[in-house]
Amino acid sequence: MSPRDIPTVSRIPGVFEKLKAAGRKALIPFITAGDPDKASTVPIMHALVTAGADIIELGVPFSDPMADGPTIQRSSERALKHGTSLRDCLDFVREFRSRDQATPVVLMGYANPIEAMGYDTFAAAAADAGVDGVLVVDYPPEESVELTTKLRAAGIDSIFLLSPTSLDQRMEEVAHLASGYVYYVSLKGVTGAAHLDLAEIARKIPQIRARVNLPIGVGFGIRDGATARAVSGISDAVVIGSRLVQEIEAAPPGQAAAKVGSLVAEIRRAMDAQA
């Protein structure tokens, strides 16, 4: 049995259906949990929703973030300095859920903290905390059948990355396991890099659509409202990470939620103006 045969029960498909009916695109902000400190994370999550976020990607800090650029590396280092663990991240989601039962939360991170916790424990704890999706950057489809199956049985979607260099066969492998949405990495390189090729994205998305029957989010390299609007014109969702993490890094103490909230609100307005 493929994990895809287990019906999804997360909050993610409902969000995309509603947006589609309204002719709008999803805005998915990414923040690193525990950055700048543990107490800020849940307030920042609520501020993101107030500002117009549809889904939140919560980064689980890792000591060796191989696929991240300097901005997210530094945010992980700040979070780890306060000892932010995978268990803390699950606690943040549980606390967030006490006030918000509607907004999907996707945990995004690296394999080893999950390996250390164990798949069964993680799947059960994540479901219990109210997690909707999991994206493990360094688990390609061929290494993640077991975890994906266990998550799906616990009602959690597995989000996978696709890149400009993904061939048709790889898209099909992803299609076999993925649910919720797929995340198209819009450039070669690490998070936070500055160049983004809209024409290339426009070429690639129909190829993905032909093989993967899920909403497509685009991320890596989106830094402002204008780009977000352009990307949302050709995809189903826009993911913004490094730019927000930068805002959190630069915010005076106690003002991270307010700063990042106003930036997300501005991006939301730009995206909706097009509709």
Next chain:
Amino acid sequence: MQMTDLPDRKGHFGPYGGIFVAETLMYALDELRDNYERLRQDPAFVAEFEYELKHYVGRPSPVYFAKRLTEQCGGAQIWLKREDLNHTGAHKINNTMGQALVARHMGKKRIIAETGAGQHGVASATVAARFGMECVVYMGSEDIQRQAPNVYRMKLLGASVVPVESGSKTLKDALNEAMRDWVTNVEGTFYIIGTVAGPHPYPMMVRDFNSVVGRELLTQMPEAAGRFPDAILACVGGGSNAMGAFYPFIPHQEVRLIGVEAGGHGLHTGKHAATLCAGKPGVLHGNRTYLMQDENGQIMETHSISAGLDYPGVGPEHAWLKDTGRAEYVAVTDEEALEAFHALCRVEGIIPALESSHAVAQAMKMARTMSKDKVLLVNLSGRGDKDMNTVAHHSGLTL
């Protein structure tokens, strides 16, 4: 399946190895695997590699009976495989030569590498100069301090050395940074990983290129000592010199294979890099293997007097050799390695690398408890010129 037939097509050694990288790197790894699978079967490529090993690297490296060291220990015979006599002074060039040839066949003009002790960086810079390729070496800023002579050697050879300031500023962070470079510049760049770690096909490819060490031993030991050794000892950082010496001997069950890890200040202190002795399985740098990690799965900072062993992971094939019991892994402390370093200098006139000194220390320990007809073979992976500052510092001197 024979153990020597591993890894499988997806890079697994039992539960270890595999490919654990972001989607953005999959294409590059597929391309590398396909090219390497083809080249390793190609007699012309093999001949080209052997020619370079003979005429440029200076192979075969001799085996040498350390008679006076043996007498001093008073037990089993200690023999040395002299990888320290290779061009650039360590086993690392066996691998960089092989990978540089693969890079040439793939039409890549830019080489990147990570380095800890600087030996792999020097070996990469050397082959890049030899073939007229651009070379960028990532090195933790801590290691740049510890290994200044090698930094200068790389620069003389025309490489640029990029200091890495993230994380613990050592080898593991240099590897992260090299991966980030690769994912960004994937088209024209070839990443030469310096040990039997990383995603498939690296653990296999690096092992294959270093296996020339073990293959030479298969004929040299019967010629020189009249038989195979009772045990082969090699230090294990990522494990490339050990894997190269062990691999051809895996089917020869009568030969014990002993990997010697960096015990640092002692396993009980937590300040060490003895991953197989004290770590737990997990995923780092593209493969599943034993790791030094905390209870939350964060990678721990390691300690060793030798920068080349100061790594929190280990090659996945070693993890499998450990679990299956085919190889044994032990740890030797900084102090024991230093003692062996000085012994080899004084008694044999050979200045070994601090990494290799760990294996010498274990051989000296074992020899004392074994009879004189037993034979221990130490893979002397490198020479110690690069370690002058470190050793002097430990003796209270500044050069």
